[in-house]
Amino acid sequence: MSKNEEKKLRKKAAILSAKNGIREGIIDFLKKSMDRNIFDAVLIPMRVPADDSFTYVLIRDKNLLKNAFPLPPVMSIQGGKAVSSITRLGKSNIKIAAVMRPCEIRATIELTKLGQTNLENITLIGIDCPGVLPLSDFLNNPEEGMRLFDDAVSRWDDRIMRPVCQMCDKSSMIVGDLHIGFLDAEKDSFFIISNSQKGSDVIDKLSITPQADISSWQTKVEKISEKKHKKREETFRELKSKIDGLDNLLDTFSQCISCHNCMKVCPVCYCRLCYFDSDKVKHPPEDYLERAKTLGSIRFLPDTLLFQIGRMIHMSLSCVSCGSCEDACPMSIPVAQIFSMVADETQSMFNYVSGRNLEEPLPLTTYKEDELHEMEDTHG
Amino acid sequence: MEKDKEDFMPKILAFLCNWCSYAGADLAGTSRIKYPPSVLPIRVMCSSRVDPLFVIKAYLSGADGVLIAGCHPGDCHYEKGNYYARRRFVMLKKIIEEIGLEPERLRLSWISASEGNRYAKTVTEFTEKIKKIGENSTKNRIFL
Amino acid sequence: MVKALKINKDSEQAVIDLLKLLLEDNRIKGVLTLKKINKKGDVAYTLITRPDELDDAVPFYPLMPINAGKLLSRFTLKGKTREPIIAVVKPCELRGFIELVKRNQGNLENLFFISSTCGGVYPIKMAVDGVVKNNLSRYWDAVKKNENAADLRPACKGCEEFIPYTADMTVDLIGKNDLDKQCVILLNTKNGEQLVRNIKLGEFIEGELDKEKLDKLRVKREKEKKKIFDEINAKINGIDGLIDIFGRCIGCHGCMRVCPICYCKLCEFESPDSEYTPSNYELELKKRGGLRVPPGILYYQLGRLTHVSISCVGCGSCEDVCPVNIPLTSIFKKVGESVQELFNYIPGRNLEEDIPLITFEKEEFAEIEE
Ligand code: SF4
């Protein structure tokens, strides 16, 4: 798609009613789309029966839609993982709308580039994201968490959200086939805008005419992103001073118990058997002893940092700063903040933003003959 | 609901060992012995081939009953398979019981190749029992 | 009565001194024990070969960052250690290792074990803000008084297996009023006795654990355990009870990864066998109208129960690691004990006892056949 066409698709948005709130409005839109057979099923978060968390559900029975939660207060499952679970082994035979936050859509796009999802028959629908609460905060008191979250969203206030969310400057990034915007809208409406042919087809079939101008939304988004970007720089400055140098880095990960939860929940860490769980990291006793003898003692298991840095090498170019790893860390290590910081640096070297665009190749799968000369002979 | 119970025909997954119970089932069929059409037979080489996970999977998928049948103790084609199967079954049943699910939906029986009658009787009994317990509601759950 | 080594020093210090001597004398070549690894005072298992590195060791620190049975398996997975190593571990860690050895995931040769009567440990999440550090004096007070310290993990509060089965040496800690002045190390095995023979530390006496005293603690712990199991039983209530308990599981599989009994390189539940094809999804959708994605939370939990309950040592690691605080150990231990009881099996009690599922008796469980 040419740049111009892209612009055109994006220019005007369709306004939809949200008289009973945004949630109802979105559900209504999805229901209508299912009624008209635009989608056979919807992938969307739902509250679990115990009411203490949320999870993705693939809904085929329209009656279940009323329990959907397009914007849950936590991200207990990364949406990219959900799409991959459905389509990793082949394209879906039914048409599915996946309603997710922007970082989840970006993860989905990265996973597609990595061959872990098949987007045929999947329509990605993104939403303006107010952030989510730290999973453990929410679990401590789900009811209170729900209340606090709703309240914060109504003021678009991110101070109780996860650190990665507070500094996310892509929280309204239009990356899916469709995007739902509501941070600017009057209370009783929201807009939907297409970002691809697939998206435009949906709008056409619903016979809603995209007429609305979204420039005021854009201005607002820019303002918010700018603010969050400042916060990002601030956070990274602080973080850098905390983890700078080997000793600080070791201290930061000193409580890591090698459970590898971070790897397991990371949407872009897709390997079935992680290198760091494989035979490659299992050695004969002599090896461990030799290493201990040269230093007097070694932490056992050794190589906590090798895992962390290794994981960075494997996936920082695709990290979408979603925060899942930090949520899953039982030892409260700020993994996502650190990975996000490193990701910014590695991605910017290639002028790459993970998940921004399906057409952009993964930086390590391509090259230009004339590039990165500044990295040559760096010792000189 | 009550009405449903009346004409409810359970779906029973039956793992039948190749050398005895499957042949027993076959005999029941060729001898035209009557038994309820509730069983979906799966032939396995030995009762010990039945991984407890098969049973869990069946239960979560909504099977109303699971029958594991093999040769009588001492008669296993592989000598010891059914002894191991029995221990696994005892364990599995205990686990199911301990986590508050329904152990009554599981059954282990020894049926030899010549026991067509016994096969029919087992299926009839088990079907009746499950009719009393009712449907396995797991098949409606979405949060599994 | 067995041979014992009595050292007139704080028990933890005495053990450190003993380990130092053993290293200096070249009787052993390495020590696996908990140690402070930085200025903040964070504690982790460490493989120590130089005596002075033992200065910061804290062998009886009330924390189990990783089940040491799992660590020893990693250490000897590729073969026995040629040089003698001694490990200071908690009773359930030792039992975990024995279960792993039965599964060919470790090798006991040239390994020595020091364990103790165990007062339990705190949740690892308490180590995050250094809370464990601040609790140490309260912890040791409770141990001296033969009581459960407050805020221990549920797994420990209700643990009756606090006396090691197969350790070469057992340090008497529970209910020992003068444990900060005197250390008694029981030498349970010939190996243990030989290892410390003529060591220039303390004096050799005859000793034994005070069974009566320990029984008192056991009674308390039994009560706690009953309370914990009752609570779980009330929550487990058919399929919906299970969905309520496990519904918030995020599928990180941390519980499997830290479990000493879960040794598979590639877990069944992470294998292609557990994945859904698009048509699997379609089928399920037809049946149920909707399906959790990724699916299989209960399949995983129940499946893991069938894999580990026969050998679960109730070490608490799974519950410790769970980022969404599912009471995993309480469930796995409850189910585990009831399964183990069927076969009169205590995992890790004795290397010679076969895992019940790989053996049988011809005449047994006749009542199970219908
Ligand atoms: S490393 Fe962490 S923040 Fe980055 S994509 Fe993975 S889970 Fe998300």
Ligand code: SF4
């Ligand atoms: S550790 Fe907790 S969240 Fe992770 S898989 Fe186990 S039960 Fe689920």
Ligand code: SF4
């Ligand atoms: S299931 Fe949990 S308590 Fe049991 S051995 Fe494994 S980690 Fe320990």
Ligand code: FES
């Ligand atoms: S062959 Fe029939 S039970 Fe083993």
